[in-house]
Amino acid sequence: MSSFSPSTITCSRAPALSDATIRATPWRVPESDLWIQPLITNKILPPRLPTITTMQRQWTWWLAVAVYIVLLLAGQTTATLLQRFYYNQGGNSKWMQTLTFSAGFPILYLPFLVTPSSSSSSTSPNPPLLKISFIYTALGLITTCDSLMYSYSILFLPVSTYSLVSATQLAFNAVFSYFINKDRFTFLTLNSIIVLSFSTAILAVHSNRDPLSSSNEISEGKYTVGFLLALAASAMYSLILSLMELTFQKVIEKQTVKAVLEMQIYTALVSTLGAIVGLFASHEWKGLKEEMEGFRKGKVGYVMVLVWTSVAWQVANVGLVGLIFEVSSLFSNVISTLGIPIVPVFAVIFFHDRMDGIKSISLLLALWGFASYFYQNYMDYRAEIKDEVSTV
Numbered sequence: 001m002s003s004f005s006p007s008t009i010t011c012s013r014a015p016a017l018s019d020a021t022i023r024a025t026p027w028r029v030p031e032s033d034l035w036i037q038p039l040i041t042n043k044i045l046p047p048r049l050p051t052i053t054t055m056q057r058q059w060t061w062w063l064a065v066a067v068y069i070v071l072l073l074a075g076q077t078t079a080t081l082l083q084r085f086y087y088n089q090g091g092n093s094k095w096m097q098t099l100t101f102s103a104g105f106p107i108l109y110l111p112f113l114v115t116p117s118s119s120s121s122s123t124s125p126n127p128p129l130l131k132i133s134f135i136y137t138a139l140g141l142i143t144t145c146d147s148l149m150y151s152y153s154i155l156f157l158p159v160s161t162y163s164l165v166s167a168t169q170l171a172f173n174a175v176f177s178y179f180i181n182k183d184r185f186t187f188l189t190l191n192s193i194i195v196l197s198f199s200t201a202i203l204a205v206h207s208n209r210d211p212l213s214s215s216n217e218i219s220e221g222k223y224t225v226g227f228l229l230a231l232a233a234s235a236m237y238s239l240i241l242s243l244m245e246l247t248f249q250k251v252i253e254k255q256t257v258k259a260v261l262e263m264q265i266y267t268a269l270v271s272t273l274g275a276i277v278g279l280f281a282s283h284e285w286k287g288l289k290e291e292m293e294g295f296r297k298g299k300v301g302y303v304m305v306l307v308w309t310s311v312a313w314q315v316a317n318v319g320l321v322g323l324i325f326e327v328s329s330l331f332s333n334v335i336s337t338l339g340i341p342i343v344p345v346f347a348v349i350f351f352h353d354r355m356d357g358i359k360s361i362s363l364l365l366a367l368w369g370f371a372s373y374f375y376q377n378y379m380d381y382r383a384e385i386k387d388e389v390s391t392v
Contacts, residue, residue, distance in 0.1 A: 061326065068322035072332070073339045080163065080343050082309040083154050084351060089296040089305070093274030093288060094151040095279040096306065101147035102140075102275065104310030105268035106136060108318070112261040127251045135247055137262065140270025142240055147271065148278070151235035156226025156354045163343040164199065165230040167366040171196045173238035173333040180242045180248075183330060188376035195369035202362045214270035241320075250326075260325045264317055337370050 177183040237324040295302040323332035347353040
């Protein structure tokens with residue numbers, strides 16, 4: 001074979017050399033010329049710029065995430081305001097409101113039926129029926145308890161206070177994700193937890209001076225109960241999300257749209273049955289006719305509020321499970337927390353809640369905590385992208 005020197009290497013064409021010839025070559029490539037090493041070793045560098053197919057997948061993913069975010073924010077805000085409207089107009093059944101959290105699940109059958117099963121999921125073994133049934137039942141019953149606590153808390157609290165207390169769900173989710181989903185803590189995550197805790201502490205101290213709703217006289221005792229129930233409901237909501245993600249990781253072991261919808265449908269079915277049992281066991285069903293007749297917007301308005309509240313919660317759930325599928329339960333909770341500053345704005349417009357100085361500071365602290373956590377997620381995303389490029 002003819003002699004070979006680095007000066008004969010060009011970018012237009014690299015000679016095909018065997019590994020034995022390369023090892024026998026008595027020279028080394030200078031560090032300044034390491035960029036030509038892949039040519040010498042007959043290795044081809046993948047293109048640094050994304051291909052058209054890759055770009056299309058990225059745009060499709062971002063579009064799906066954006067749609068899920070809009071669904072979650074719109075559904076959550078609408079449902080919260082409609083619940084408050086229900087109580088302000090004379091509604092008083094906590095179990096009926098609990099029922100609206102899950103009773104709209106039949107509308108999910110349409111996307112479930114039209115969504116095709118992926119080829120990979122068809123070859124994956126299904127989890128044991130008894131095991132997955134127990135998980136769906138447990139999640140459904142926990143959801144019923146969580147919904148009932150939310151129903152009581154929104155009855156005893158102004159919408160603005162209720163929404164700000166619900167901001168703690170992000171801190172709870174960070175804790176559950178650390179212990180259950182094995183996520184890691186960082187300085188920004190801890191900062192988010194501490195700031196959100198201060199945000200709710202300010203509201204607790206300020207409870208005896210919080211302006212009441214325009215329609216309901218709320219005693220200090222009921223305010224305290226509502227505050228504690230909202231706090232407990234936020235913790236249980238975060239636990240549900242972490243358990244759902246753990247179920248996908250350890251039991252279902254496949255993350256497809258059909259699997260996500262299946263989980264939402266069956267857990268909502270159990271939750272609905274639990275709410276119906278509670279409605280009859282508490283004898284609240286006996287007062288529904290009188291409640292409908294005394295509703296200030298009439299019987300039609302009563303039914304429409306309940307129906308659209310149920311639809312709004314299912315819209316929010318679609319966005320929620322969609323974000324769990326596309327990203328993670330923690331990210332879905334981040335977006336849910338993002339909607340917290342939206343609700344008080346509409347509450348001021350529709351229900352005449354007042355945003356005094358203390359509550360405004362609490363809102364700013366909640367936003368600070370969210371921004372801190374969101375920036376941590378952004379940094380993690382950038383680190384993942386950098387790692388992918390370095391391995392090319």
